[in-house]
Amino acid sequence: MMKKTLLFASLMMAAQLNFAQDWKPAGSHILTPWGEKVTAQKPHPEYPRPQLTRTNNWQNLNGLWKYAVTPVGTKEIPRQWDGNILVPFAIESALSGVGKEVGKDKALWYNNTITLDKSVHKNKVLLHFGAVDWQCDVYVNNQLVGRHEGGFDPFSMDVTSFLKKGAKQEIAIRVWDPTDDGPQPRGKQVNKPNGIWYTPVTGIWQTVWLESVPQTYIVRTKQTPRLDDGVLAFQASVEGSQAGDEIKVRALDGGKVIKEQTGQPNTSFDLSVPNLEPWSPSNPKLYDLEIQLIRKGKVVDQAKSYFAMRKIAMQKDENGVQRLMLNNKFTFQYGPLDQGWWPDGLHTAPTDEALKFDVVKTKEMGFNMIRKHIKVEPARWYRYCDSIGMLVWQDMPSGDLGGNHWDMQPGKISGGNRDKVRSQESEGYYRKEWKTIMEVLHNYPSIVIWVPFNEAWGQFKTKEITEWTIANDPSRLVNSASGGNFMETGHILDIHNYPDAAMPDPNLFGAKQVLALGEFGGLGLPIDGHSWQQKDNWGYQSFKNKTELLERYKRLIHDLTRLIPMGLSAAVYTQTTDVEVETNGLMTYDRKVVKMPEAELNAAHQALYHAPTK
Numbered sequence: 200m201m202k203k204t205l206l207f208a209s210l211m212m213a214a215q216l217n218f219a220q221d222w223k224p225a226g227s228h229i230l231t232p233w234g235e236k237v238t239a240q241k242p243h244p245e246y247p248r249p250q251l252t253r254t255n256n257w258q259n260l261n262g263l264w265k266y267a268v269t270p271v272g273t274k275e276i277p278r279q280w281d282g283n284i285l286v287p288f289a290i291e292s293a294l295s296g297v298g299k300e301v302g303k304d305k306a307l308w309y310n311n312t313i314t315l316d317k318s319v320h321k322n323k324v325l326l327h328f329g330a331v332d333w334q335c336d337v338y339v340n341n342q343l344v345g346r347h348e349g350g351f352d353p354f355s356m357d358v359t360s361f362l363k364k365g366a367k368q369e370i371a372i373r374v375w376d377p378t379d380d381g382p383q384p385r386g387k388q389v390n391k392p393n394g395i396w397y398t399p400v401t402g403i404w405q406t407v408w409l410e411s412v413p414q415t416y417i418v419r420t421k422q423t424p425r426l427d428d429g430v431l432a433f434q435a436s437v438e439g440s441q442a443g444d445e446i447k448v449r450a451l452d453g454g455k456v457i458k459e460q461t462g463q464p465n466t467s468f469d470l471s472v473p474n475l476e477p478w479s480p481s482n483p484k485l486y487d488l489e490i491q492l493i494r495k496g497k498v499v500d501q502a503k504s505y506f507a508m509r510k511i512a513m514q515k516d517e518n519g520v521q522r523l524m525l526n527n528k529f530t531f532q533y534g535p536l537d538q539g540w541w542p543d544g545l546h547t548a549p550t551d552e553a554l555k556f557d558v559v560k561t562k563e564m565g566f567n568m569i570r571k572h573i574k575v576e577p578a579r580w581y582r583y584c585d586s587i588g589m590l591v592w593q594d595m596p597s598g599d600l601g602g603n604h605w606d607m608q609p610g611k612i613s614g615g616n617r618d619k620v621r622s623q624e625s626e627g628y629y630r631k632e633w634k635t636i637m638e639v640l641h642n643y644p645s646i647v648i649w650v651p652f653n654e655a656w657g658q659f660k661t662k663e664i665t666e667w668t669i670a671n672d673p674s675r676l677v678n679s680a681s682g683g684n685f686m687e688t689g690h691i692l693d694i695h696n697y698p699d700a701a702m703p704d705p706n707l708f709g710a711k712q713v714l715a716l717g718e719f720g721g722l723g724l725p726i727d728g729h730s731w732q733q734k735d736n737w738g739y740q741s742f743k744n745k746t747e748l749l750e751r752y753k754r755l756i757h758d759l760t761r762l763i764p765m766g767l768s769a770a771v772y773t774q775t776t777d778v779e780v781e782t783n784g785l786m787t788y789d790r791k792v793v794k795m796p797e798a799e800l801n802a803a804h805q806a807l808y809h810a811p812t813k
Contacts, residue, residue, distance in 0.1 A: 222263060222285055224543060225298030228731060229789045233553040234543030237294055239263050239285055245551045247329055247406040249582040250642045251420060252503045256411040258316045260370075261286050265310040268301055276338060276371045277308050284309070286407060287329065289400040292545040301401045302390060303377035309403065315366045319411045326358045329405025329577055331374060332546075333383055338371040348628065350376070350385060351575040351596050352635040353405070376401040379600075382625035384632050386573045386596035387538065387778075394737070397540060397779050404546045405577050415439035416500045417492055421467070422642045423674050426477060426510035426526060430469040437464035437492060444494050450506075451487040464492065477526040478507035478644050480567040483588030485644075507585065507644035511676055513690050513713050516812050520709035520766035521690075523676075525590075525647070532590055532769040533759075533807050534568030535561060535785060536718055539576055540778045542731060542788045551579060556790065557775060558583045564785065565801030567808070570681075570717070570771045573597050573653055575636055584645035592648040592678065592771070593640065595633045597656035599625045605655035609685040609692055609703050617684035619659040626659065630667075637671055652680040654695065662688040681717040693717035697739040697773070700759040705766035716762075716770040720755060721783040724748045724794050729787035731779045738783035739773070749795045756803045763810035770807075 222239040224230060242261050246254055265280040268290075288295040290307055301307050315321075326337065332350030336343060339361035347354045362368055378399045379389045389396040416438055423432040435446045448470055450458040462468030476484040488504040512524045522529045537557065541548055548554035554577065561569060568590040575596065584591050604615025621629070633651065640646055651668050652658040658680055665679035665688040679688050682695030692703045695718040703714045723738015724745065730736055742748040759770055777784035785800075786793050 221283060222296045224293040225296055226293045228293060228542050229729060230293065230543045231541060231549055231553060231789045232791060233556075234294060234541070234549035237543075237549050239296075242285060242294075243287060243406050243551060245579060247327075247408060247578060249578055250504050251417065253410065253412070253501075256318050256320075258313075258319045258409040260311065260313060260407040260409060266290065266297065267308045267310075268299065268305050269308060271304050271306050271375060273306055273308075274373075276310070276341065276373075280310060287403050287405050288544050288547050289332070289404045290402050291398050291400060292547065293543045294547070294549055300390075300399055301376065302399075303375075303380045307374040307376075307402050309372040309374070310369070312367060312369050315362075315368060315409070319409050321359065321362060321411075323357065323412050323414055323416070324359050324362060325355050325410045325412060326370070327353065327355045327406075327408045327410060328403065329353050329407070330546075330575070331372070331403050332400050333376040333381070333385070334374065336373040338373075340369050341371070348383070349632045349635065350383065350400075352632055353578075353639055372403070374402045382599040382622060383628045384596040384598040386598075387540070392779060395781060398545055400546045413500050415441070415444070415492065415494070417490060417502050419639075420488075420490065420504055420642065422488075422504070422506045424506065424508045424510070424644065425469075426475075426508050428469075429473075429475055429508075430471050431506055431508070432467050433460075433462070433470050434467040435464055435490060435492070440464040440492075441494065444492060444499070447491040447493055449489040451489065454487075457486075472508055475508045478509040478585075478588075479526060479530070480588040480590060483507070483586055485585060504642070505585075506642065509644050509647075511647040511674075513676060515710070516766075518705075518709075518766065518813055520705050521711065521713045521768075522766075522812070523713050523768040529768075529812060530567070531763055531767075531807050531810065532568040533772075533804060534566040534570060534590070534592075535772050536572050536774040537561070537569045538572050538774060538776070538778050539574045539580075540776075540788075542779075546574070553790070554580050555583045558587050558589055560786065560793070560797070561775065562587050562589060563797045563801065565797075565804035568592065568769070568771075569775075570594065570650075572774075573656075575640070578639075581640060581643040581645060585643055589645055591643070591646045592650055593636075593646050594650040594653055594681070595629075595636065597653055598629070599657040603655055603658060603684070606684050607682065607695065609694065610707060617655070617658070617686070618661055619655075619657060621657070621659045629657070629659075633668070634671065637668070641672065646675065648676050648678050648691070650678045650681050652683050654681070654683045656683075658683050661686045665689045676713070678715065678717070687711070691715050691769075695719070697721050698755070700755055700762060700770070702762045702765065702767045709766045713768045714766050715768055716759075718771055718773050720752070721773040722748055722751055722755075723781075723783040725777075725782040726787050726792050726794070729789050729792050730777065730782060731788055736780050736782045738781065741782070745794055749799065752795060752800075753803055756806065760806045760810050763807065764813055
């Protein structure tokens with residue numbers, strides 16, 4: 200009997216190995232160093248939710264799934280499958296192993312028969328998705344669990360009542376994504392990539408995982424630092440709470456408990472932080488949290504998290520110009536426009552090491568800020584920004600473009616409509632997803648600015664949306680329209696100017712809003728063998744070699760330094776990496792070549808942080 204069992208186990212392992220060996224990257228585009236090493240064995244195995252961790256009762260479902268592309272009208276789970284797809288990589292990407300586009304007239308189906316780990320017992324089982332683009336129907340054991348719409352926000356479904364007896368469970372997913380044929384937020388994706396617009400991303404593009412939780416459990420926390428008061432405002436949202444339940448929170452510094460506080464579920468209370476150290480790019484100080492849900496003296500649920508104490512605000516300087524203040528001190532914020540795209544994974548970094556690489560490299564280059572450009576990253580990316588010390592300006596992914604006029608310069612008189620008139624459906628998609636994005640990213644201290652609109656891309660009800668964003672999160676500042684149609688709303692006035700450094704007129708605008716240069720530069724240098732395609736690439740201004748590129752970049756920094764005493768508070772250089780046909784990155788798209796030495800960039804940038812303010 201023992202020999203038969205061992206033989207069966209060996210055959211199963213061999214079958215799984217052959218199944219995995221069927222996978223390989225699709226297409227002929229360049230790969231990153233990490234993409235070259237990706238295998239079908241446990242891609243992105245890391246715990247995906249750093250702000251609320253329960254690491255003993257979860258199961259990663261990434262790996263090879265079956266897929267099929269069907270006519271959009273197909274509503275029943277297919278019985279035949281086209282092949283295998285590597286989750287969590289979108290079907291259009293090389294690392295999916297498929298490399299197919301889908302479009303609005305087709306639906307993408309996934310299927311996987313999983314074996315529940317012993318760690319995931321059947322108390323209450325949640326199925327989590329980091330992100331699925333765009334409309335997603337989830338089936339468990341041939342039963343429809345629910346639908347989610349939104350390509351950038353994580354979501355969860357309680358699948359407990361849909362599970363069968365035994366360990367084997369079948370999961371099927373139907374995805375429909377119209378890309379730019381629909382009104383939903385989609386960022387830089389278009390059906391016909393060109394210029395600054397990139398390949399579509401359809402389907403699962405972040406980690407899929409299961410979690411077992413008790414009947415009453417902590418769903419999320421909301422952690423808001425109030426630096427001047429020396430407290431962290433804390434709230435735990437609890438599912439199934441009862442009268443008398445308590446939330447106990449411990450703050451730890453270096454493993455030592457520094458404060459303990461008890462409050463009620465679903466109610467905000469303050470946790471004082473003794474001898475606090477403010478978080479900043481030069482000192483990214485993080486504190487740990489231990490959270491317990493207690494009922495009648497017994498721990499019902501518990502999780503871990505972390506927080507930081509920092510403050511972002513605006514304040515007038517001696518010249519009466521509004522300045523960006525970090526922890527009550529003016530800090531010039533300078534960083535690259537970070538698209539977050541990959542030649543092999545598109546929206547998805549090939550590995551967690553790759554995800555971290557861009558943040559680390561940005562820090563080494565001497566930047567203290569990143570503008571995350573009309574994309575939302577996996578939670579672990581923000582955790583790296585928190586721990587490494589990078590300020591983040593977070594854009595809302597745009598969608599439903601066209602139909603309104605774009606005035607690039609503030610103060611210009613427009614004869615056209617500057618606010619787009621969106622349909623009720625389109626506005627609903629925007630509001631729902633933006634609210635969820637702000638909610639799920641609230642706890643990351645690195646995020647200091649929300650950016651609802653970029654340029655005039657789908658910009659609508661600007662004043663209303665800006666004030667709604669401010670009301671949703673008064674702990675941060677709001678840049679209502681980066682380089683967009685400028686209206687008297689929000690905390691920041693942000694122009695785009697290529698390639699040279701420029702700023703809004705402080706005499707006209709400085710008394711009411713912080714002045715920023717939201718995009719500039721765009722200096723291009725294609726590197727042979729490291730481009731998405733060999734010809735028809737472009738940058739805003741192209742150069743022949745690295746020496747010419749560095750000299751021109753240093754002149755930009757010199758010009759930028761002269762604007763800071765006049766009232767400039769922040770600037771964003773385009774961009775972190777090349778992306779598809781754009782060759783204006785600090786690094787090539789495959790991240791194999793840094794076009795200007797990190798040490799020289801870092802040295803040049805120090806002048807920005809030490810520039811006088813008058």
